[in-house]
Amino acid sequence: MPHRRFQDLALLILGGVVVIPVAGVLSAWLQWDARSADILRQMAGTVLLEYALTSLLLCGVVALGVALVGTVCAAAVTLFDFPGRRTLEWALLLPLAIPAYVVAYAYTDFLQFSGPLQTGLRASFGLEGRLLPEVRSLPGAAWVFVFTLYPYVYLLARAALGERAAHLMEAARLLGAPLRRRITSVALPLARPAVAAGVALALMETLADFGVASYFGIQTFSVGIYKAWLAMDDRVAAAQLxxxxLAVVALVLMLEARAQRRLRFVTSRGGRGAAAEAQPVRLRGWRAGAAFGACLLPVLAGFVLPVAFMLRPLGADWSMLPWDRFVQWGFNSVRLGAISAALAVAIALLLAFRMRQRPDAVTRGVVQLAGLGYAIPGAVIVVGLLLPVGWLQQAAPGLPSAYWVTGTILGVVWAYLVRFMSVALQSVQSGYARIPASLDDSARMLGTAGLGLLARVHWPLLRRSAIAAGLLVFVDVMKELPATMVLRPFNTDTLAVVAYQLARDERLGEAxxxxxALVLVGMIPVVLLSRTLRQPRT
Structure with a gap:
């Protein structure tokens, strides 16, 4: 009994790691004062409506864009066969490797008024003034988000269509349905729940963004939170914003959960014979060219062109690049990523093991809380961590609580665990799903139980899943910007923070x-994912 109580206490502490930031934000309404009320009143009369409308408009355009691009690409590579399809199947995942704010820097460097494209056009044709629309705008931000986030829709829609669409379309063809009707009446309805789930994930990333919106000067809610905290120096007003x-994110989560429930109805496989006989429709002529072009455009816009734009400064003048400090920035990023990945995998293993051994209400609640963090924007996590620390500092000035959160790497690692614990937990739980329960019974009969069961029986079977979980968390930490920028200690700049600061100072070549470097690190999960998806077609 004492051992079980100790385990329950440990689980509650782990749940508190995620609960404290959210509770800190919600409790801000209990700290209402005249100053924060005045700030919110002023913001409501000036910029708050703009924040809401801009965020709503941006999310609407991004939702339509990722749904269209992701669905078209998934349908093209799943339902049709054309030259280059095999290459495009994995190439369409490449934008996952590049953070959205890096794409924003790359397009700005190349397309701005003083960039090489407009400069070359003016010099070649004797033109003057601005020749292209301003890239730092709402349409520019929507372009960046659409072509960096569409893989969420592409992955889920491709999985949904690959399960049953091919042989159902074959059955429709045998019944005399033309190709257009087979697509609109058979394939697309099957993919609709998957598309909705992918759009929800893309919207959560858009709402959580700070780098693109701040750099482009887009007045979104995320940017407004940081302005209230840092520019107006009012943490209560920032928390209330x-x-x-957080309420919008909760709504998106509800919609995503509904889509996932509906997704179950389209993931059951048909008979093996029917699936084996169904083949993608072979395209020829201009139809094959159109399918190839439709799939090539997102790869160019979301990965190839941004990388080419960033390679240009490296080839132009190597002396301008900060090579001497690059090693320190890389070391800081790798250190934070390694520490966070190790802790996240260790906690995920313990939670998944407890969930397998005793899935009671406490365990299920903690696991659900741990999975919530990935949907919480970095701005909300930062406010939720610093607000309780500030209250504790005021109540007990002698306690060094603020120093431990803002003066060491504890605070930023805490934020990483809240944000990315779900990534590690999902990977470990998927590994556990492949281990039969009878193996545990056999191990207990041989005298192995408790943590010995985890160490001696489960761990050898979970090693690959744990390594994959660690790599995913490591890459996410390397690319994370908002929490790192606010919570990092002095002289602990990371690659993401430095890239943002250099780009903000218009030193795009040095950025x-x-x-x-972030793109190269981001290639790791893309390679793993593409190897997983590259299976023989049935």
Missing amino acids: ATSL ALPSL
């Missing part, structure tokens, strides 16, 4: 080096 963003 964060509750609005290319840390940005490319």
